[in-house]
Amino acid sequence: MSLFESMGLRSEILSAIQELGFEQPTPIQEKAVPFLLESDQDMVALAQTGTGKTAAFGLPIIQQIDNTLKAPQALILSPTRELAMQIANDLNTFSKNMSKFNIAVLYGGADIRAQINSLEKGAQIVVGTPGRTLDLIKRGKLRVNEIKWLVLDEADEMLSMGFKDDLDGILKDTPAEKQTLLFSATMPAEIVSIASKYMDNPHEISVGKKNTGSENVEHHYYLVHAKDRYLALKRVADINPNIYSIIFCRTRMETKEVADKLMQDGYNADALHGDLSQAQRDHVMARFRSGHLQMLVATDVAARGLDVNNLTHVINYNLPDDPEVYIHRSGRTGRAGKKGISITLIHMREKGKLRDVERKLGRKFEKQDVPQGREICEKQLFNLIDKVEKVEVNEDEIEQYMPVIYKKLAWLDREELIKHFVSVEFNRFLTYYEGAQDINVDEHGYDERKEDRKDRNARGRSERGERGRPERGGKGRRGDYQYSRFFFSMGKKNGISKRSIIDMINQQMPGKSVEIGSIEVLKGFSFFELDNRYERDIVKAFKNARFKGQKVNIELANKKK
Incomplete structure (x- = not known):
């Protein structure tokens, strides 16, 4: 017998949660469900989001709802539209094997008439955000004066979002003899105030210390x-x-x-x-x-x-x-x-x-x-290998292309083929992180980059020219490389980034280890530097290149007419 069965839940509910794969209750469910099935005392539950709170209050409420009565018996308030919808979906799933069971979900930004219709159909459980719920109460479309359960889910979030006045407006119309259930991840002073104002000697359960994070x-x-x-x-x-x-x-x-x-x-x-x-x-x-x-x-x-x-x-x-x-x-x-x-x-x-x-x-x-860059390249490389190893091959779809692929790659032996294949992805990270600096700062604020910044800046000026750009004819020299500067016909407005230019160079010139210099991406166009030994190759490679369907044009910057 599972713990859910030992709690005394109805067979219709048990079958529904078994279909969901629920095997053992979470700690909050293990503490809350038996208590709510046996007691009508108010309850404060302290638990982090994602610990199974909806089932903790939802299962016992569904069990005890009178589905012959077509009127709101439980009101569940949540801070956001998304959470309200999620709670309603979960409750619908838990109660899917029960007949004549209706749940209404109320939130702003949606057609209020449809929500009124769902209330008029006889919803026994109402899930809503505070603003829309109070609006429908004031319109006389939602009556909460006979509810048996009031649930405040993520109460601390509701208060931090400024819903205190809305909560006060809703709670004052609810009957004194209802069972109030307050779920919160933290216990700020405002929550203590609500508990003392609207709850009667609440029983407190917790699956962790107050105001602390998850142990996981x-x-x-x-x-x-x-x-x-x-x-x-x-x-x-x-x-x-x-x-x-x-x-x-x-x-x-x-x-x-x-x-x-x-x-x-x-x-x-x-x-x-x-x-x-x-x-x-x-x-x-x-x-x-x-x-x-x-x-x-x-x-x-x-x-x-x-x-x-x-x-x-x-x-x-x-x-x-x-x-x-x-x-x-x-x-x-x-x-x-x-x-x-x-x-x-x-x-x-x-x-x-x-x-x-x-x-x-x-x-x-x-x-x-x-x-550091080398560490990242290594991690990305082995992640790629893991993906390749585990990828599912669609034999039927890929078979027709294999003869051409075999012919195209026949000149490569096994080791070379693997190297080429891996380098398609690996070169991208290797190029991007080549020369990447250590950006860590120690506990005393020491940054080793400051120690050689003046020297590096002076060296950069002497190598690149006074204004930091390549000299004469679009060419410049740094380190062991001479660079040519190219005009690139697209920029930020086309979705171009430094990484996309690097990727395109690698894609258009496969198998070539081309040294890439500085890249400057502007609004409508860009510039990049490339090892000048590949001037003709790069122009030829980009002759029919496209980016997101648009033709790409490149040419040597400042070339003589």
């Missing part, structure tokens, strides 16, 4: 100069090829800037911020939930209600001012028994703030070194 999450920080924060972010992404992460920024402007940079640099990323329409927001969130996006850049407000269980990392582009905000962020990874990593990028002035978060969290952060 490691907390890392990287110490860099503020100007190097984006470079550090890219290296963290590159050293984790299978990253699936939310990147938190302070402002919507910063969110847009970071997301735009990541996308221009070829990363599978997008932004979530307050300027998006609901349709745009839903599209981005659907792509992220389905795994089509690896990185989602978001503000705290925009990410509320986004519930994803498989995040490998949470990245704090900035350390939040409120330690409890950090606890919420980090709690989005390390769910469902899996391990997760919360990463924070800080500069010297934020070290004191980091200590405040550590005290609140009750955990020490581990200082990590920003990965």
Whole structure:
């Protein structure tokens, strides 16, 4: 007999959760479900998001609902539209084998008439956001004066989003004899105030210490100069090829800037911020939930209600001012028994703030070194090999192309073929990180780059000419290479980035190890430098090149007419 069966749940509910693959209850479910089935005492539950809270309150409520009564018996309030919809979907799944059972979900930004219709059909459970719920109460379309259960899910989030007045307006119309259930990840003073005002001697359960993070999450920080924060972010992404992460920024402007940079640099990323329409927001969130996006850049407000269980990392582009905000962020990874990593990028002035978060969290952060280029190249190389080894070959589809492929590659022996194949991807990272600097800063703020900066700048001026650009005829010399400078007919408005130019050079000149110099990407066009021994080869290689369907033109910059 499973623990779910021993709790006394009805067979219709047990069959539904068995179909979902529920085998053993989570700690919050193990504590909450038996209590709510046996007691009508109010309850405060402290648990991180993603620990199975919906089933913890949903299963006992569904069990005890009178489905012959076509009126609201349970009201569940959540801070966001997305979370409300998710709760309603979960409850519909848990109750799918029960007849005459109706659930209404209420939220802003949607047709209110459809929501009124769902209430008029006789919904026994109502799930809603505070604003729309209060609106429908004032319109007389939602009556909460006879409800038996009131659930405040993620109550701390509702308060931080400014819903206190809405909650007060809703709660004053509910009956005194109802059972009130409050679920929260943290226990700030406002939650204590609500509990004392609207709850009667609540029973408290917890699956962790108050105001602390999940035990499944490691907390890392990287110490860099503020100007190097984006470079550090890219290296963290590159050293984790299978990253699936939310990147938190302070402002919507910063969110847009970071997301735009990541996308221009070829990363599978997008932004979530307050300027998006609901349709745009839903599209981005659907792509992220389905795994089509690896990185989602978001503000705290925009990410509320986004519930994803498989995040490998949470990245704090900035350390939040409120330690409890950090606890919420980090709690989005390390769910469902899996391990997760919360990463924070800080500069010297934020070290004191980091200590405040550590005290609140009750955990020490581990200082990590920003990965170096060679380390990243090695990780990406072996990740590529793992993918090739495990890829599923579609024999039927690829068979017709194999004779041409065999003929094309017949001149290569086994070792050379492997080298060529691996280099297609490996050269991209090798070129990008060649000469990459160490951007780590030690605990005392020491940066070894400062020690040789004057010497390096002087050397750069002498090698490249007074203004730092190649001399005469588009050519310049640095180190052991002479470079030619080329005009490239596309720029930022076409989606071109430094990485996309490097990728195109590697694609158009396969098998050739071409030294690439500086790259300058402007709005409508770009410039790049290349080993001058390949001047003719590069022009010939790009003769029929295209980028996203558009023809690409390149020519030697400043060439004589």
